[in-house]
Amino acid sequence: MTASCSLDRFPETTFSDQEFWNTESDLRFAANRLYQQLDGFELDNRGDDNVNQTVNLTSNGAWSIPSTSANWSDPYKMIFTANNILIKGEKASLSEDIKNRYFAEAKFFRAYAYFQLIQRYGDVPFLTKTLDFNSPELNMPRTPKAEIAKQLYEDLDYAKDWLPTMKSIPAADYGRVSKSTAQALKGRIGLFLGTYAKYHGGSDAQTHLQQAVDGSSYVMQQGHQLLADYSKLFNQEGEGPSNSENIFVKIYGVDASNVILAHNYSRDLENGRVAMTRNFIRQYLYADGLPAYNERNELKAKRSSFYVAEGAEASYNEVLDNRDPRLGLTVFRAGEQAYKGTWTPTTTLGSRTAYATKKGFNIPDWQTSGSGTTDKILIRYAEVLLNYAEAQFELNGSISDDDLNKSINLLRARVGMNVSLSNAFVTTNQLSMLEEIRRERNVELAFEGFRYPDIIRWKLAEHALTQTLLGAKYNATDWVGADIKNLNLNADQILIVEDKSTRRFDPSKDYLYPVPLNEISLSGGAVVQNPNWK
CATH class of the missing domain: 1.25.40.390 (Serine Threonine Protein Phosphatase 5, Tetratricopeptide repeat)
Known part of the structure; x- marks a missing residue:
């Protein structure tokens, strides 16, 4: 139409x-x-993949029964x-x-x-x-x-x-x-x-x-x-x-x-007002097709050789290097042309994680507030392929390489991720096929509204939504306008966005809305x- x-x-x-x-x-x-x-x-911002400028009421314990909704x-x-x-x-x-x-x-x-x-x-x-x-x-x-x-x-x-x-x-x-x-x-x-x-x-x-x-x-x-x-x-x-x-x-x-109709989505993204968390960045594969973290954000014993320990990261961009290309298509690197100029890591302009979202940002939509005309994608073929792969595995307890080649590996090939997912690759590298199928879904559909319902159906919300949310690595040479005295950093100089002591999810009730x-x-x-x- x-x-x-x-x-x-x-x-x-x-x-x-x-x-x-x-x-x-x-x-x-x-x-x-x-x-x-x-x-x-x-x-x-219901999941653990991103935060915006307001705290998630689901995971800070403030979710209450509304009169109307x-x-x-x-x-x-x-x-x-x-x-x-x-x-x-x-x-x-x-x-x-x-x-x-x-x-x-x-x-x-x-x-x-x-x-x-x-x-x-x-x-x-x-x-x-x-x-x-x-x-x-x-x-x-x-x-x-x-x-x-x-x-x-x-x-x-x-x-x-x-x-x-x-x-x-x-x-x-x-x-x-x-x-x-x-x-x-x-x-x-x-x-x-x-x-x-x-x-x-x-x-x-x-x-x-x-x-x-x-x-x-x-x-x-x-x-x-x-x-x-x-x-x-x-x-x-x-x-x-x-x-x-x-x-x-x-x-x-x-x-x-x-x-x-018109929307304001690109303006809403400006300066990282919707910002990826480090928790979610950890889910992206490295260029060798291997992860460093599992789906519960636990560091794996066997991990990619490209992985750099978070305490040893020398720059803001290092955690973004040598990754699945979709990471670079989803968040801006420091120094990359972004909203009103190049992106410089900061929390003073709206980003609570010091990351800034690239995916969905559109210059023509951004130029005049309230005039966005980019269509909203509600269902795309990539999701169909991911649904097929996951349903096949959940139904049968396994998935053939042929089914992987006509689903997940098409998505990887599209972005130049040259390492295919196969049963042999999973076995050799001591991976979980189910986790890798889920990982592919997280990465391909990032910021498209799937993360929260996914962790609900997988019964992972009680874990994902009670963990500390982390942001970028603080490095004085990369950041501007940030006084380190005003930043809450962990021992590795990683920004703490929300500490786990403030995050709540009650599995006896929160898997359903009131x-x-x-x-x-x-x-x-x-x-x-x-x-x-x-």
Whole structure:
């Protein structure tokens, strides 16, 4: 959907006009509302991969039960819109093929919204109809997420049957969902629920993991390609139908003179206001394909020969040297052209770690505040490949070199990481295949909103979110505007951003969000609070 589609003209959520719901244009117009309701750019500091200028309430013990929350209400607004289309669209005197195309869009978005809810809250009320003030479903209790998931898989298979292929969507309709979008979402849902069940004591892990493999495999047969230049994925050069890596995006506009919506993401990144932690830098491989730290941020006994002990680092850049090229595409090096000039390590301009984010920073978007038009990537083919590899391993306890070559090793080759992942390499170097698959996911999808849900489903949050968060190595010759007396440094002169003594994660409750109090009240108590939230 390009700017010429006038996506800024959306109908109201409720359609009462008796002349509506008759034509294909009506259904299309109604479906446009779903695209407008998609989440845009946000600064996600819930994990251990980055910090922004505010402290993470999840891991500092200040997370409390809200009265209301958009995390709950916004997905239900999308669900209402989708159900409205599915119910009222039936009256349209159109062929079944046309109606089913837009019903497929509605079912996709309904699945997308319900996944957001069950990812955060677990069991939630499951509605397939619209409600009014007298609807008995207002007092509906929470539906088991396994039951919801079963319907989501069915809806996404329906969407696969009735949506067009991505290649057949006209350029003017770029951004509308396709068969690939539906099955990629099925893969994402299956992987999350399958691994969550596996590591949190559930009983249906295999069923979900098979859905993840099936959905991802389907997309891998649709002719998608990785964009050759990783760095161009996140600016205007990577936009449009010629880039088949982008499977689902929220469209903002062509440029500052042709805008549907606008955002301020590049300005938000300025001067390291969203900054990678050293904890996460430790997860990047060295140029020889070997790590120094495991997924719990513990220094490995057998590690890369390129590793330099943190106390011995001679400069700010040394920890960034000889690494997976994606590290250099994600954070700025000292002396590299950045925001208003070259990046110089400091904590005085906004970065709490003294690192500054490169990935997603876009000069045209940055030049005028509030005028960013780079599209928000919601699903890309790289994620599908990672979902496939992880689901295959979790399902079977192993993965073939052939499957690694058509997934993870494609991602490495794209950025010039010349060491492939193979079973022999893992065995020879005493690595864990599962950890290396997860590591690849962390690195490829850094700062794209995956780290927190990943450590939740892997049941690693209770470890990752209670560790000291570290920043850059202080070196007086590299840094400017920093008084060492005002810096909290460890024995290796590494910046302590948040000490573990201040960080909290209660595994008895924090793996799920608290249900907003108003939702419990509005349900007449039928919706109950998540365990141990008081």
